[in-house]
Each structure stands twice: as C-alpha cells, then as structure tokens.
Amino acid sequence: MHIPVLLKEVVAVLDPKPKEVFIDATFGDGGHSTEILKKILPGGKLLAIDWDKDAAERAKKSVNFQKPEITIVNENYASLLEIVKKIKFPKADGLIVDLGFSTGQLESGRGFSFLKNEPLDMRFSKDNELTAAEVINGFTEKDLADIFFEYGEERFSRRIAKEIFKERKKKRILTTLELAEIIKHSVPQNYERKRIHPATRVFQALRIYVNSELENLKTLLAGMESILNSGGRVAIISFHSLEDRIVKNYFKELEKEDKAKILTKKPIIASEEEVRNNPKSRSAKLRAIILK
C-alpha cells in the first residue's frame, strides 16, 4: 500500500470544508483523497482521476470509495478540462496533484525499478503506445543522449547512450537489469560518490519521456483556472527539480498576473520523522496557491 506523502501538510494548505468540491488528479491508492473526504462529506463531492487502469479499478471496487459523492475516472489528467465537461462535474474548491508513481506501481512488474528484473515498459497506461524498450532499442544514439540529459539531468548521457547503442547491436535490451548493468559499466566507478545508483537518472528520464510527464503537467496547469472556483486551492507535490521548476514558475506567473496568491513562499518538505518512516518523501516538495 502506498503511504501518502506530506498528508497533514496537504490537508492544511487545501483546507477542505464541508460540502466543498474537490479533484484528486492522481488518485493512486487514495491516501490524500481519504483525508479530504473526511472533511468535505457530508454534502461534498470528489472527482478521483488516475491514468493507471489498475488504480482506477481498485478504487471502483473499494467499499471506501463506492459512494455517490465520488466519481472515479481512468484518464490522463492532461484531459481534465474535457473530463469535467463530459461528466458535468461542478467547478471545484480544491485540486491535489501528487506527481510520479505509487509504491504499488514500483512493484507492478512494469519496469519502474532498476532493482528488480522486469520487462522495460514504464507506461502508466496501456493506452500509451510507446514503451521504454522501444525507446532504448529504436531511438538514435543522439536522441537517447538528449532524453537522458533533458529529463534525467544525467552528466554522462552521451557515454551511456553510446554504450546502449553498442550493446543493442549485439542483442535487443529488453529488461531493467540488462539496462541497469549497461549504465553501470558506462559511468565512472565512483559515480556521484556512490550516493545514488548509476541507473537512477536514466530510469527517471525514460519514465518521464515515455509518459510525457512534463507535457501532461503543463497542460494540467494551463487549464486549471477554468475548472476551479474563485478562492479555489491547488496543492502540487513534485519529486524532482524539473517538475518543481514548472510548478514554481507557473504559480509565480499567476501571482504576477494577480490571479492567485502563493500559499507556500518556500516549498514544504517532509519532516525528519516522515523521511525516516517513508524514504520516498525525502525528495517531495509541496507548493500551493489560492485563486483570487
């Protein structure tokens, strides 16, 4: 089960009240939604979205979420505007977006982790046609290097891409451990002073690329105002600097245009205790705004 990150802090900035309308764009196992529901029911409404069919199916089957006040939708949050229009969902008082993947997905056999041997898939949704294996075995050496650099901020992107190109001529690279081994052999022994596994950044880059994560986030942000009420709150948790920069700059822009007020001058991060109990929270950054 996924442990929700920065739960108390999210509820504090979103401040859900009885009868309010909320949207959880990244429902996962529903950790954040559960707390929000406690505050908005009775009388409130929740739209729960997850792109992963397994997450949406689990939610639909769970007695906790089988309530007339909860609508569960298996879609990409980039289509949020179309979703609310299609189901005639009212304007919301709050939106939570908890980016990245859930603990369940890390164990879903879809190749999100370089610590277990699984097929190189990395798709949140099967509707998405491109898999990580197709990228690794089909893209040019230059395109691979660019992806690793742009979405993973990987310093050794060219060396890694070169090695992948060489190895895949011998045999297609189809599993996580095959790829992780090639990466390990392409970088210096003392990579990042052994603080992180050499495959960390390349795996992040592939996941972001395969799922168009940054584009989805930008589309969501661009449409957000039109689906929220005046006074609506937005909380976004990101897990790496690329996402955080997009959120930070977009929120700043809204404040400059006098459309919103930033509620988190500095991003909220997890307490030492939370990091001890849930290491995934170590890189989490929460930013929030309230619309004017």
Ligand SMILES: C[S@@+](CC[C@H](N)C(=O)[O-])C[C@H]1O[C@@H](n2cnc3c(N)ncnc32)[C@H](O)[C@@H]1O
């Ligand atoms: C970190 S988890 C959310 C965990 C959730 N807040 C909880 O407490 O259980 C992120 C979720 O977002 C989903 N997701 C990722 N990209 C998405 C997208 N573009 N549209 C909808 N859901 C997405 C993933 O499938 C995953 O279930």
